[in-house]
Amino acid sequence: MSQTAHNELYLALCRIRRFEEAVLEKFSSGIFFGTTHTSLGQEANAVGVLSCLQAGDVVFSNHRCHGHFLAYGGDLRALFAELMGRATGVCGGRGGSQHLHWCNFYSNGVQGGIVPIATGMALAEKQLQSERQSASVVVAFLGDGTLGEGVVYESLNMAALWGAPILFVVENNRIAQTTPTQLALAGDLSARFEAFGIPALALESSDVLEIRTAAAALLDQVRAEARPRALILNTWRFGPHSKGDDTRPPDLVAQIKDQHDPLFIHGQRLEPAARAAIETQVQEEVTAAFQQAAADPFPIL
Amino acid sequence: MPSVLDSLNVGLHQAFDADERVYLLGEDLLDPYGGAFKVSRGLSSAYPGRVWTTPISEAGMVGIAVGMALRGLRPVVEIMFGDFITLAADQIINHAAKFRWMYNDQVSLPLVIRTPMGGRRGYGPTHSQTLEKLFLGVPGLQVLAPAAFAAPDGGSGPGELLAQAILGGQEPLLFVENKLQYLLPVHTPASLPEFSFAIEGTPAAPIFRLAVQGAPAPQVTIAAYGYMAELARQAILKLAYEHEIFAELVIFTRLVPLEDQVLCAALRQTGRLLTVEEGALSAGWGAEVLARAASALGLHLKACGRLAARDLPVPASGPLENAVLPSIQDIMQAVRRLVA
Incomplete structure (x- = not known):
């Protein structure tokens, strides 16, 4: 992979990191409405998977969607503006942090329900393939907590039965809000997919290149065979579930950050000067986007 | 048919x-x-x-x-x-x-x-x-x-x-x-010679208005939909023939969004409203219709009532089920109360 490609991936990781940090940092000022769920620590999942997309592919994300939106190509200012409830927001301020739609990117905040919808989208893309003249696929992002919802398994069943071209990506950050996975998930996570005849690949990694390589291979299979695949990304959440609700011991969180930082892992592949330049560029972009959004008007009904 | x-x-x-x-x-x-x-x-x-x-x-x-x-x-x-x-x-x-x-x-x-x-x-x-x-x-x-x-x-x-x-x-x-x-057969004006029959509303949400053919001006307006509209149709015929009480029937095909202008126009003539539905009474469709009518008509609404299933699960036994769900007789009785 070229140095330019490395730089691009780092830029995408860095954009998510700085955006999410700005959200948490500014939240107490009262400029954002509602709540938020940041994807700090999980940046490599969004960038690794979504950097493999082709034009026309569809993404359905969940409550923790900022990173996916930005990795998909979404605009920093529009996302800030959406969180600030401004007319220039991704959805004009109607949706807020969890409810985004732009181009072929969608998200919703209720657990599980997006899984049949993403499956239906994949089936629609398959039906409309000749009309659209492309074999588009769908990527659906689930969390480990989502696996408690029954409709997920209805969806896996029908996705396998009917050959939906969809990649289910489970971001297992080992904690659902405050509940550790071992208190909520019986048996083997991959086996839940394999039981429906959906091949599952599990990765223990925060390395964007490793995730990207795995996702690219699976997406090729989904596209070629029009069959579902699952990618289990065992990952780490650096921040709280939403804002101030992290119940994990601080030293454990510090250890996680020290050992599993996707920016650190990938940043080592960059020339130090290039890396510094990207970090400066992203800092400026995020600051400018925040200021522009903060000056944007509120919508009217 | x-x-x-x-x-x-x-x-x-x-x-x-x-x-x-x-x-x-x-x-x-x-x-x-x-x-x-x-x-x-x-x-x-x-x-x-x-x-x-x-x-x-x-x-x-x-x-x-x-x-x-x-x-x-x-x-x-x-x-x-x-x-x-x-x-x-x-x-x-x-x-x-x-x-x-x-x-x-x-x-x-x-x-x-x-x-x-x-x-x-x-x-x-x-x-x-x-x-x-x-x-x-x-x-x-x-x-x-x-x-x-x-x-x-x-x-x-x-x-x-x-x-x-x-x-x-x-x-x-x-x-x-x-x-x-x-x-049920799908009735048309030709198959219902005993009724005057009008279609109002819009093609996407038609509203049917039925009254007994040649009857005097109606005293009561019944609002209904679905299967209950058929029971209400039979009830207004019996009310006319057996009791000389004249009711008209406004049948909705769209419950949401609710178009209440046709109903309110009818109520400006009769001033009396009975809503009829098969769902359980509390917080039902009739409550919404009645609230809309009361808001629009104020004191012109002289009397009103809601007929619905009793607030019970629907039983399996025939006699029990009949006692829970509204019948033609229940509709007639409710109309008679409104004009009494």
Whole structure:
């Protein structure tokens, strides 16, 4: 992979990191409405998977969607503006942090329900393939907590039965809000997919290149065979579930950050000067986007 | 005269024929069975790639249809019994009904969910309910209920209402059928010589107005929909012949959004309103209609009442079921109370 490609991936990781940090940092000022769920620590999942997309592919994300939106190509200012409830927001301020739609990117905040919808989208893309003249696929992002919802398994069943071209990506950050996975998930996570005849690949990694390589291979299979695949990304959440609700011991969180930082892992592949330049560029972009959004008007009904 | 069932079946075939983006998902749809109530018969033979018989997964099938609708198809979902729609409530309320507005009107979601409600067949508490009231207050969700009436050419009948909803809709819609209504003939003015018969409203949401032919000005206005409209039709004929009490009937085919102008115009003449529905009384459709009428008419509304099922589960035993659900006699009695 070229140095330019490395730089691009780092830029995408860095954009998510700085955006999410700005959200948490500014939240107490009262400029954002509602709540938020940041994807700090999980940046490599969004960038690794979504950097493999082709034009026309569809993404359905969940409550923790900022990173996916930005990795998909979404605009920093529009996302800030959406969180600030401004007319220039991704959805004009109607949706807020969890409810985004732009181009072929969608998200919703209720657990599980997006899984049949993403499956239906994949089936629609398959039906409309000749009309659209492309074999588009769908990527659906689930969390480990989502696996408690029954409709997920209805969806896996029908996705396998009917050959939906969809990649289910489970971001297992080992904690659902405050509940550790071992208190909520019986048996083997991959086996839940394999039981429906959906091949599952599990990765223990925060390395964007490793995730990207795995996702690219699976997406090729989904596209070629029009069959579902699952990618289990065992990952780490650096921040709280939403804002101030992290119940994990601080030293454990510090250890996680020290050992599993996707920016650190990938940043080592960059020339130090290039890396510094990207970090400066992203800092400026995020600051400018925040200021522009903060000056944007509120919508009217 | 075709039955409501025949008319709905023809409407489905018309929609499939008119637009190849129309798909049907549901349980046990394949011929020769053609769905538990046979509304979907013949479709899987005529359009084999577009009728998907599903596992018993109401939430999943509705969710899949939502996704299909968001990406350019026009899916129809058949929920075998209306009672089972609760299994899909999250999909309907938190997903389908939300997307268009919360995504800032950037998407359309042409989805029709059809399902039969209603009792009087002894199916008991979980297969006899009339649950649409639970879905009447969900912004972004339309609710239609076909009437067993049509224009002389069949226009505005059940099948046409369904075909229009499938082909013309841009947002999710709950299409509430009724098990006993399936068996009714679709009446036209020619088949109802004892009644004056007018069709108002719009083609997408016709409102039928019936009164006894040649009767004096009506004293009471009855608002009803679905199968209860048929019982109310029989009741106003008996009231006229047996008691010389004259009522007119306003039959709604769209419950949400509620168009109350035709009803209010009728009420300005009679000043008396009875709402009739098969769902349980409390917090029902009639409460909404009555509140709208009271707001619009104020003191011109002299008397009003609501007739509905008693606030009990629907029993399996015939005599018990009859005691819980509103009958023709109950309608007559309620009207007589209003004019007393």
